[in-house]
Amino acid sequence: MAESLPVGSRGSLSGDLGALLESREAADVTLEVSGSRMSAHKAILAARSPVLRAELRDVTTDSGSLTIRISDMKEEVLRQVLCFMYTDQAPRLRTYVVHLLVAADRYNIPLLKELCEDTLAKIITTANASTIAVIAVKRSCAKLKEVIINFMRAHNEVLATSGWEDAIVRHPRAVAEICRLLVAKPSKKGTEQSPPPDVEQRRGCLEEDLLALLESGEAADVMLRVGRRGGRLAVHRALLVARCPALAAVARVKGVRPAVFAEVMRFVYTGKAALEPDSAGEVLAAAERFSLPELADRCEQLLMEGLSIETAAATAVVAVANSRPALTSAAVELISRHAPQVMGTDGWRAALRDHTEVAVRICSLVSAAAAAPAPAAVSPDISTKPAEDLNWRLLQAAKDGAVEELRVLLAVGADVETRDEYRKTALHWAAERGYGKAVDCLLSNGAEVNTRDRWQLTPLHRAAERGHQDVVTVLLEAGADKSAMDNRGRTPLYIAKVINRWQVMDILR
Template identity: 30%
Template sequence: MAGDKKAQETAADNLGALLDAEDGAVVTLVAGRTRLVVHRAVLAARSPVFEAMFRHDTLEASSGVVSIADVEGAALRQLVAYMYTLRAPVVPGTAAHLLAAADKYGLLELKAHCERQLAAQLAVESAAATAVLAVSHCCPRLAEVAAAFVEANSQVLATQGWADAVRSHPKDVVEVSRLIAATSVRSSVPTTNRRRLDPGTQPNSDRSGTPATAALPATSRNTPPSNDTAISHMWSLSGEEKARRLKQAAKSGSVQELRALLSVGADVDAGDRYGWTALYCAALEGHVEAVRSLLEGGADVVARDKWQSTPLHCAACWGHATVVWLLLAASADPNVRDQWRQTPLHWAAMNGHAEAVAELLEAGADKAARDEEGNTPADLARLFDKQQVIEMLK
């Protein structure tokens, strides 16, 4: 395996060197003042759009010149570099332009990389533009993350970015507004009122019929932004009380309170008697912005509870696909095992959560993984008659 990886890296380096060499190059890409002389075969091999362009009798195929009016020069350079090396750039300032270009040319892995970058760098001034970009380029996970950010940060609606979005992309803003409203409604429904499997079959049960559900007091998720007096009071709280309130805020989705507690030093990875951290609580409830804020605050994505399950197990069990996506983007292991040797894919499959299953499979979850009783995720899907998931796991 190490030899194969080394060979791939060498091949990528060799292709990367071709980017600045014009020998044998037969295509010129033009974007404004940027002109890149590149190898037709590389473009065709990486992009289905370029492949179709060069295979048919098109002007670009015959002239050897491709004009790209809607891609900036810097983004074009990064796009081409990726096609030569398959190494995604880490350039936050151009992630939005690069995502649009990757979508246009069918580079799905690069597009996904850009989505993760944009989700990680959400800010009040840029959130509207990111949300509109996500909607217009069919990025449902990024769109939901951006909508959750806006829902938790109402000041976004007063920014110039929001005004520009309303003026330039009114239809997309309508969809963003719908997502914001849906986020608010979902967040107001407590998990304890949602239908779940019999406790005796729940992966996070103690398998004696007693659900392993931490009793955290409910608070309003619409906690207003903390003022200086409130934060000053938080500084005086004990470490244990800060941690308790942090888990409470994570469970209720009170993002402003959560951020305030993190700012005064609350232990982001403190666990309760079940071993549940704030991230686990937010993942359980599907609070997208709370999860994102905790990850941004350094939360341990691989923290385990007393049953050895992780926040990813929990999000998969409840079908919170966008939370699953965020956790995977933060390097959560899609094949991590709990004490019954079940993976997050087992949990998502037995509950019939097709979107969560899709995210896990995309991240490399093992369909053939077997739990301590020898069941694969497909076996559990069949056991609980989850037909859509059964088809996905064939």
């Protein structure tokens, strides 16, 4: 399947599933088409196509064989359909768009059908309008039908083409419906072709389908026992092999709360996790244990952002126990500055009681940090301080929204593009925390509006995620790219939609 290889990096959902399709590892279904045989995975087929899900049920119970014969599709079209099922991408969509639309309609793959409709809507001409109109009517393509009818109303010459004559002869019923639509009251939307909707607004995407598969347990072939009481969770070996091989050969998961493990599995199936500060530490530990580095990084980021006197001890325990140097450094630095307050918290008492050896290590690190020279506060002789100190304080001032301090630091040589261990700049932090005046200050001092952090997130992504309308507006006026994608292909609009930041969505559209 060399020409059908999906685009996506390993570690992403589409990249991992594309690699699974290519390798055929754990394949448990054979598709026969035009004399060829293709290997696939029952879980993916069942998740993406209700029609194939029903066929798999029948073929399994009736004959015990997991072979499906595809007689209504060409081999290359099936390759593209399979690639889409695994990755949400069809590399040769434009080449096979009509065949793929028919296949998507036949096997009820709504997102692929929408993509095909959008593609056809972009290539309408007088010569092909009749053919596209017939397809739209016969395949019940609501959006494409509206676009093509509006086009034909505006271009009467379509009725004089050989394509229209051919349609009358070969598809009389479809032509009758087209004529009825042509004489019906025109749509108020006008005759121009509508742009395709954003990918985030489409239904039936890979993440949604796999989450539904996980929740339903349909086609599950692995039963994991989780926690002390051995609660059962039905999962799919193909997803484990593709996304988390460390779990593929495990029958029982010990030392992880069921609720935490459920969040891990949600990430395995969707590439997303609804992380909460209270459970982020447990999820991070599980992510490290099961070799899910991207999930561990997200947990670390959330813990870093929530670091405070109350959370410092628990965060330090998680960081040290799971060998997260950046998080360890941040937690230890905070504890060393506020040792009496931290050691009076419930988190510190829990650390001493439940994680004695780790607590001893933390004390040693805190002692070493306390012995190091502390950074001086901003003062008139600030220009004599090392550049690293100025840059560190610039990031801290951005986190606090301290505009006057930002101005002083920038005036004496702090680097406006300095980055922390997550490659976040001062502009990232100010945008994320909603400090509009700080954002203005940084931009006026030359901050790059489309700078990227470790996850390829821009300041606009960060502001959209937190729902900071004013900051989003300021960034857009400064030239922020609202179509920029992070390392998982998400735009700021997508992120705003996922977490229901409706007012920000209106600004970004």
